[in-house]
Amino acid sequence: MHRTHYVGDLRAEHAGQTVALAGWVSRVREFPDQSFVILRDREGVAQVTVERDNPAFETARRLRAESVVRVEGVVRLRGEGQRTSAYPTGDVEVIPTSVTVLSAAQTPPFPVENAEGVNEDLRLKFRYLDLRRPEMLANLRLRSRVQAAITAFLDAQGFVNVETPMLTRSTPEGARDFLVPSRLNPGEFYALPQSPQLFKQLLMIAGVDRYYQFARCFRDEDLRADRQPDFTQLDMEMSFVTQEDVLDLNERLMRHVFREVLGEDLPSPFPRLTYHDAMDRYGSDKPDLRFEHAFTDVTDLFAGSEFKAFADAVDAGGVVKVLTAGELTRKQIDELERVAKLKGARGLAWLRREGEGFTGGISRFTGAQARALLERTGVQEGGTLLFGAGAWRGAVEALGAVRVALRDLLNLASDGPRFAVAWVTDFPQLDLDPDTNTWTYMHHPFTAPHPDDAHLFGTPRQGEIRALAYDLVLNGFEVGGGSIRIFEPATQTRMFEAIGFTEQQAREKFGFFMDALTYGTPPHGGIAWGFDRLVMVMAGAASIREVIAFPKNNRGADLMALAPSEVDEAQLREVGVAVAAPEATAD
RNA sequence: GGUCCGGUAGUGUAGCGGUUAGCAUAUCUGCCUGUCACGCAGAAGGUCGCGGGUUCAAAUCCCGUCCGGACCGCCA
Secondary structure (H helix, E strand, C coil): CCCCCCHHHCCHHHCCCEEEEEEEEEEEEECCCEEEEEEEECCEEEEEEEECCCCCHHHHHCCCCCCEEEEEEEEEECCCCCCCCCCCCCCEEEEEEEEEEEECCCCCCCCCCCCCCCCHHHHHHCHHHHCCCHHHHHHHHHHHHHHHHHHHHHHHCCCEECCCCCCECCCCCCCCCCEEECCCCCCCEEECCCCCHHHHHHHHHCCCCEEEEEEEEECCCCCECCECCEEEEEEEEEECCCHHHHHHHHHHHHHHHHHHHHCCCCCCCCCEEEHHHHHHHHCCCCCCCCCCCCCEECHHHHCCCCCHHHHHHHHCCCEEEEEEECCCCHHHHHHHHHHHHHCCCCCCEEEEEECCEEECCCHHHCHHHHHHHHHHHCCCCCCEEEEEEECHHHHHHHHHHHHHHHHHHHCHHHHCCCCCEEEEECCECEEEECCCCEEEECCCCCECECCCCHHHCCCCCHHHCEECEEEEEECCEEEEEEEEECCCHHHHHHHHHHCCCCHHHHHHHHHHHHHHHCCCCCCEEEEEEEHHHHHHHHHCCCCHHHHCCCCCCCCCCECCCCECCCCCHHHHHHHCCCCCCCCCCCC
16 A cells, blocks of 8 residues: 555644655755655645654655655654644654655646746646646635535436537537537538537436536637636526526525535525616626626716717617716726727716716716716715716626726725625527627527517517526626527427528428427426536636636647647548648748 | 737746846755754856847847737627
8 A cells, every 4th residue: 555644634643653655745855964855645735854863864855846755654743842833734743764756756847836927828738737736626626526516416306417429410509619520421520519408408308307417518719718618517407397496496506505615605595687687787697796886877867968979879769877986097997998998889988076076087068967967876076987878788788898897907896795696587589680680599599488578579579579598697707597498399480480590491400309399398498507617716716727627728729738739641531521721831 | 800918047027229137936066953935155047939120239129920818709
């Protein structure tokens, strides 16, 4: 046996015991009459003390950081004044009878235990060293515990874990597919699943009743701090349920997970917002509710007002919204304006409260509204009003981006609760693409419309149809999204028609699924959690990469394994693929 | 596809037109009676991402390019 104890588990109670330890050398402190070797494993660190007369003395003093060693010896209580509370094993030390180097390490490319501030590409290239850091290991273990808590809860609730294929036909979540050529069927391709959407619905048709899976999903889109090309969803689906049933079960699951893993109590029930209210008040369908800063509507104040830009916006049926902030520097306002413009706003109008009036920004034009603005916003002396004006969606989205930027600028979230969870409900069924002026689905094409609104399909008012769709929002991240599904073939057909799919196109893409609906389909619905994102928020990490063992960078490259890579010509021939544009050769 | 920020010893950083390219840490050597991020002394370590341009002179200014990060578009 290599070892009897984890290094980090040694305590005063082990004093006098003979132990065998194995781990990595953290550091060696060398003195004329003894050397202190700090040994590390996944549970922590402990000190091995080697006196000059110890046969292992010479071996110990030659140890290098990150080498793997095995130590046999006796645990000894440290003398008075030699104990430390700097680490949990600080009351004891191990006096070795033997020290064996199992694997010598080169000098690591970055300081393994203090990689704070090391370039992330270097950490990713040597990910196995990066993962030796206690913080990274803690993230992996957190993730594992979240997964275990979910599994235990869903298993107890009668959910059946079913795996679905990785090589499949693409199911439309609207993203680009990763394609896999088929050697046995030249010229044909599998797609990696963007989600197991159709499969889980088919499992309901099959009578599984309650399904879940930690599903690997693949989407070939540009990446962000909270997006990877391959990622993990907690995917689940339930039969004979209403939206309330799904929300209730997921609330209980989420509360269970936070209680079990973090000891945090989430509210019961979760706050709820409709899509419209979330957008109207916070300018986002995934508002960060750790802080308030909701918008104030001042549309009525600016109808026919002196300030032309706002008056015109109101005339055109738009809105004027105000975000009330504290005192801001000109530089901060400029930064916020940059954010607003990024989201398509023409600018960011602002006012600073001074006494019973306003200065700066657009104050020359707002004399008539000053009193009402003061009353409605309650802005403090020196505080700032930030305006969003124009067509509703564009105006609130721009101001919503400003709200988030303000959070980051002033650290607004740090005063609030550690976790703010909420449901966003009543999403629109359909969304008008302004570029092509065509309708598309907001969630996905299998989402059931609200029964009260379904009659609007095919009418000019079909944009008003509410979907039985819901998102789970945590600290401004969408950590889950789902819906009650269409289970009637006729409704499915109307939905396809509404988004411009002909019968033929629908059959071609989803024929097997539309057939399945005709063989006895239970009403059903479900949800998928963005599992990596959830763990990221729980870990307090700034990037999803911090909670994924071997992540890709924001170009989709694995810097350690060097994927993606070119492949042999022979491999391409075998799968019947020719590369159209071999790399642009240097001139 | 676009915008912004960054790239200087192994690592982290300073320098922003003339420096022997500085500092910290890691590495190596020596010293040090119990340290705990030990300390002290010394040594070695740099194609200043790459290419081009401006200039008497470029790490520094300009252009291009590569790489990394954040964001917009895109993506639930």
